Amino acid sequence: MPVPDHAARFQEGGAEGRLLLQRCVSCAHVPGLPRIACPRCFGPLGWFEAPGTGRIVSCAILRRTHNEQFERHLPIVLALVRLDAGAELISTLVGPDRLEAAIGRPVDVAREDRWSTLVQFRLAD
Amino acid sequence: MGHDGDGVGGNAATIGARELGNVVCGGAGSVSEARIVSYASSPYEKEPEHELLWHLWTAAQRCLERAGIEKRDVNGLALTSFSYPPGNVVTLAEHFGMRLTWGEQGVFGGASGVVTVGRAVDAIRAGRARCVLCLAGDVFTVASHDSMLDSFTPAMGDYLAPHGFGGANGLFALVEQRHRALYGTTREQLGRVAVTQREHALLNPGALFQTPLTLEDYLAARPIAEPLRLFDCVMPCSGAEAVLVVHEDLAAATRRPPLELRAMREAHNAHPELLMSLPGGFEQYANELFADARLGRGDLDFVQLYDDYPIMVAVQLECSGFCEEGTSGAYLEATDLSIHGDLPLNTGGGQLSCGQSGAGGGMIGVVEAVQQLQHEAGARQVADARCGLVSGFGLVSYGKGLCTAGAILARAD
Ligand SMILES: [Zn+2]
Numbered sequence: 001m002p003v004p005d006h007a008a009r010f011q012e013g014g015a016e017g018r019l020l021l022q023r024c025v026s027c028a029h030v031p032g033l034p035r036i037a038c039p040r041c042f043g044p045l046g047w048f049e050a051p052g053t054g055r056i057v058s059c060a061i062l063r064r065t066h067n068e069q070f071e072r073h074l075p076i077v078l079a080l081v082r083l084d085a086g087a088e089l090i091s092t093l094v095g096p097d098r099l100e101a102a103i104g105r106p107v108d109v110a111r112e113d114r115w116s117t118l119v120q121f122r123l124a125d
Numbered sequence: 126m127g128h129d130g131d132g133v134g135g136n137a138a139t140i141g142a143r144e145l146g147n148v149v150c151g152g153a154g155s156v157s158e159a160r161i162v163s164y165a166s167s168p169y170e171k172e173p174e175h176e177l178l179w180h181l182w183t184a185a186q187r188c189l190e191r192a193g194i195e196k197r198d199v200n201g202l203a204l205t206s207f208s209y210p211p212g213n214v215v216t217l218a219e220h221f222g223m224r225l226t227w228g229e230q231g232v233f234g235g236a237s238g239v240v241t242v243g244r245a246v247d248a249i250r251a252g253r254a255r256c257v258l259c260l261a262g263d264v265f266t267v268a269s270h271d272s273m274l275d276s277f278t279p280a281m282g283d284y285l286a287p288h289g290f291g292g293a294n295g296l297f298a299l300v301e302q303r304h305r306a307l308y309g310t311t312r313e314q315l316g317r318v319a320v321t322q323r324e325h326a327l328l329n330p331g332a333l334f335q336t337p338l339t340l341e342d343y344l345a346a347r348p349i350a351e352p353l354r355l356f357d358c359v360m361p362c363s364g365a366e367a368v369l370v371v372h373e374d375l376a377a378a379t380r381r382p383p384l385e386l387r388a389m390r391e392a393h394n395a396h397p398e399l400l401m402s403l404p405g406g407f408e409q410y411a412n413e414l415f416a417d418a419r420l421g422r423g424d425l426d427f428v429q430l431y432d433d434y435p436i437m438v439a440v441q442l443e444c445s446g447f448c449e450e451g452t453s454g455a456y457l458e459a460t461d462l463s464i465h466g467d468l469p470l471n472t473g474g475g476q477l478s479c480g481q482s483g484a485g486g487g488m489i490g491v492v493e494a495v496q497q498l499q500h501e502a503g504a505r506q507v508a509d510a511r512c513g514l515v516s517g518f519g520l521v522s523y524g525k526g527l528c529t530a531g532a533i534l535a536r537a538d
Contacts, residue, residue: 007283014287032400033280033523039397058306058401060298061351062291066271070289078288078295078350080303080401080524088400090299090524092288103306117287 009047010034014118019109021050021085032087050085052109053124057082059093059101073115077101081121095122159249160376160383160537161242162369163192164495167262169333169364169480177208177264178220180365180482185221185258188367192379194256199223201254201370203241205231205261205484207273217260227254231261231484234519235431236391236528238366238488243389243532245370255372259491262365263483270361270483280523291350293433293521294358296401298350300525301436304403305352308451310439312352314458316343318435318470319356319477321462326474328464328505333362333480356477359433364482366492382499385537387512388417391530399525405437405518406529407444415446418512418533422447425533426510427469427497429490431518432477437526438470441516445531469507472497490515494534511536 006022013020023030026043030050038045062076070076077093079101093101094113100123107121114120165187167180175183181204189196202225204214212220214228227248231237238261245257265273274293275286290296304310320340326332338356346355376383390413395406415421422445430441439453447468448456462470473479473493476486496502497510512535520527 007279011283011287033284058299058303060291060295060302060353061348062289062295062298063348063351065289065291066268067275067286067289073289076289076291078290078299080299088524090285090288090290090296090400092290103302116289118284120288 006034006036011117013049014116017109017111017114017119019050019052019119020047021087022046023048030086032083032089050083052119052121054081054083054107056080056101056103056105056107057088058103061099075099079107079121081107091118092116092120093122094120097123156250157252158373158385159246159370160373160385161495161534162371162376162379162381162383163188163194164369164492165191165367166331166492167365169331169362169482171333171360171362171480173264173266173363175363177206177262180262180264180363181217181260182221184262184365184367185260188258188369192369192381194369194371194379196221196223198256199258200225201227201245201248201257203229203231203245203257203259205237205241205487206263207483208263208265227257231487233391233393233517233528233530234521234526235433235484235487236517236519236530237261237484238491239389239515239517239530239532240391242368242370242491243386243391243530246386246389249370249372255375257370259368259370259488260365261488262485264363265361265483267361278520278522284523294350294353296521296524297434297436298353299401300403300440301352301434303401304436304439307403308454310454312344313340314454315357315435315439316340317457317462318432318438319343322432322471322475323478325464325472325505326478328503329473329479332474332478333360334474334478353434357434357436359476359481359486362480362482364480364485366482366485366488368488368491368495383537384495384498384534387420387533387535388414389530389532390414390417391528393528395529401524403440404444405440405526407441407516407531410531411445414531414533418535420512420533425468425512425514427472427494427507427513429471429494429513429515431487431490431516432471432475433481433486433518435477437518441518445514445516464505464507472502472505472507487517487519490517491532498534498536
């Protein structure tokens with residue numbers, strides 16, 4: 001039997017376009033990056049599927065990538081997203097309007113145009 | 126160090142007090158004191174012409190030669206290198222034929238240069254080593270460096286690499302964009318870092334960039350990860366840096382100008398709850414660092430600040446207390462950062478104009494500081510430099526650099 005892997009759980013959700021996050025069983029803290037234990041109280045964490053909505057805290061437009069696998073997705077819009085679920089994540093925006101990304105704009109999890117194995121976002125209205 | 130005196134004030138007064146302190150507490154049973162006596166670099170290469178061990182050997186050899194110290198006298202070794210694993214400090218000692226009583230592996234990314242020199246001083250004070258060589262270097266090209274970043278930390282491999290995230294450029298573009306939005310920092314203001322450091326590089330034959338850079342060049346350069354453009358990004362290259370720290374008795378025999386580490390502080394994961402933090406960690410210890418050194422910010426003759434990106438120099442100026450939070454843009458505009466100016470910054474050109482030799486980028490500031498304090502910086506010498514600040518920053522992970530360190534070095538004579 002494979003050993004349970006907290007990173008793989010997040011990645012599996014991403015592959016299905018679902019935003020799986022962890023919440024602390026003891027203190028309800030939601031760390032953005034998956035972890036083995038709560039970084040606040042050191043207690044155990046449980047998984048939940050979070051609503052994919054949030055806002056852009058910062059963003060950048062990548063004009064080059066060192067990984068040729070991603071070249072066809074240039075320009076890549078990298079964004080730090082503050083999720084309504086209470087955590088922050090760094091991800092990429094997809095969709096034809098992604099270059100209009102700006103700090104403060106709302107985003108939602110992308111269902112279309114996805115190319116990463118992890119959860120990606122799109123500009124919301 | 127336990128000497129008294131009134132500290133903050135003119136350098137001459139402070140150093141006078143230091144000498145008095147030595148007389149008072151220099152008798153039997155006192156703590157051994159460490160001195161930084163030598164420095165060296167290997168020739169930097171844009172395209173690799175030599176292997177890593179050649180660079181490390183060349184820097185080490187030149188550093189020992191400058192001090193007149195034989196390899197067999199070295200009994201402490203510190204190493205920082207991203208491209209040497211699975212080799213480490215002990216396998217390097219074996220390779221070089223060094224018998225060690227003390228070893229240290231730099232695991233703090235670009236903060237390792239400052240940290241390992243601090244650890245070396247501690248080891249000598251504790252009697253664990255008498256002669257410590259601190260090395261840092263790598264063999265990188267732009268492509269090999271970026272590939273390394275895809276698995277630089279567990280989080281980057283798991284959660285950033287699948288986004289084609291653009292390496293460190295992508296992450297620091299997020300930092301700069303946030304700083305601009307919060308504080309109105311402009312590209313023109315940040316450009317002063319790159320332009321001034323290039324002027325310094327033109328006086329440093331060791332720097333890889335030897336053509337002048339204007340603010341217009343900086344602003345109009347090719348976009349890499351907007352808002353970052355070409356001259357915001359360090360160029361990964363090959364090279365190594367070396368610093369020699371020895372017991373004060375041995376220091377006297379080298380006849381080199383002796384330097385002391387007045388203070389060293391470090392902070393790792395300074396903001397556990399922030400994914401991306403504009404305070405970079407330097408603010409955690411800045412006041413203690415200056416208090417330990419018994420110097421004020423105005424006493425410094427130069428600062429060698431870790432410069433992977435101009436925005437990180439700006440952040441450090443704020444966090445280290447040279448200006449208030451959010452005001453680094455205006456500070457950069459109002460301050461002459463040149464070698465003859467108010468606050469000489471990265472006097473050898475820094476990583477931005479010398480190239481970033483991987484882990485060597487975390488040591489280049491220490492090496493430049495030592496060279497300046499020993500008054501051997503040639504055309505770029507800061508007149509009568511007596512003390513300066515060196516910072517390190519690194520182990521970039523998901524959203525931020527995890528490690529910071531700061532040191533204040535000063536003449537001990
Ligand atoms: Zn908790």
